[in-house]
Amino acid sequence: MRRGSSLWLSLTAAALSAALVYGLYVVQRDQLEQQETVAVVVPNRFIAAGERIEREDLELRRLPVAAYTLDMVSKIDAASGMEAAMPLGKGEALLSWKLNEHYLHPRTGESTFQIPREYIRSVSNGIRAGDRVALYASGAEEESLRIFPEPVIVASVKSSANVEVDSLKQSHLMSLVESNMEGMYAARRDANAMIEYVNLNLTEAQWLRIDRLxxxxxxxxxxxxxxxxYDRMKNAREAKREGEGRERDE
Structure with missing residues (x-):
């Protein structure tokens, strides 16, 4: 009987020891995971909204893994050459939704074409650089049609004096990168001149189609x-609010 009790006590003690060792292992593992860090991209200076981000403006900083989120940028090349969609503080982790592509610049496979004035029947007075526009073909005998199913990006709109058409009080482009819909609306209402020249970012095939028509x-x-x-700006503003909400929650 004594032998059975002794054996039972030994087994219980061994099990408790194993459980204690495993518990210590779990605690130490969790501590190590919390102490692990990941490299993220941060600005090394304040960057204003709409400013182009250069490689020398960025550096890597290590954060605890527990503080890392999927929208943090982890490679400098991914942010270099982009535009700041909103002000970026020095040393703060760079979030992907705070970046814009340099969308006035033609993308790969595109070029900037000035549309000849004799090709144009009408231009919406409200368009500004950075907008997306729809192109329609209109003729006296031919049936009117939409030239491309997708909108194209406006690189610039110029007056007869070769000056960018914009509001003198509130820049449309600055309102666009700041997701300021009220400022964007005001900029469309107050123009410094009439539009005379329109430059569009087009692929070669798109330009040749326009030229043939x-x-x-x-x-x-x-x-x-x-x-x-407008929809892109609205989405950007909603993303900004969601990001600010996440930052407050954290």
């Missing part, structure tokens, strides 16, 4: 403001 003179282009520009 219009060079005979019977068909001209109607350039219309696309609501996608």
């Amino acid at each position: 219009c060079k005979g003179g019977s068909v001209k282009i109607v350039i219309a403001y696309s609501p996608e520009s």
Whole structure:
């Protein structure tokens, strides 16, 4: 009987020891995981909204793994050359939704084409650089049609004096990068001149299609403001609010 009790006590003690060792292992593992860090990209100076981010403006800083989120940028090359969609503080982790592509610059496979004035029937007075516009073909005899299913990006709109058409009080482009819909609306209302020249970012195939349609003179282009520009700004502002909410929660 005594032998049985002794054996039982030995087994119980061994089990308790094993449980204690395993518990210590779990605690130490959790502590090590919390102490582990990951490299994220941070600005080494304050960067204003709309400013282009250069490689020398960025550096890597290590954060605890527990503080890392999936929207943090981890590679300098991923942020270099982008635009700040909002002010970026020195040393704060760079979040992907706070960055904009340099969208006035033509993308790979595109070039910036100035549309000849004789090709244009009408231009929406409200369009500004950075907008997305829809292009329509209009002719006296031919049936009117939309030239491309997707909108194209406006690189610039110029007056007869070769000055960018914009509001003198509130820059449309600055309102766009700051997701300031009220400022964007005001900038569209207050223009410093009439639009005379429109530059669009187009692929070669897109430009050749426009040229084929219009060079005979019977068909001209109607350039219309696309609501996608507004929708993109609205989405950017909502993303900004969500990001600010996440930062407050953290």
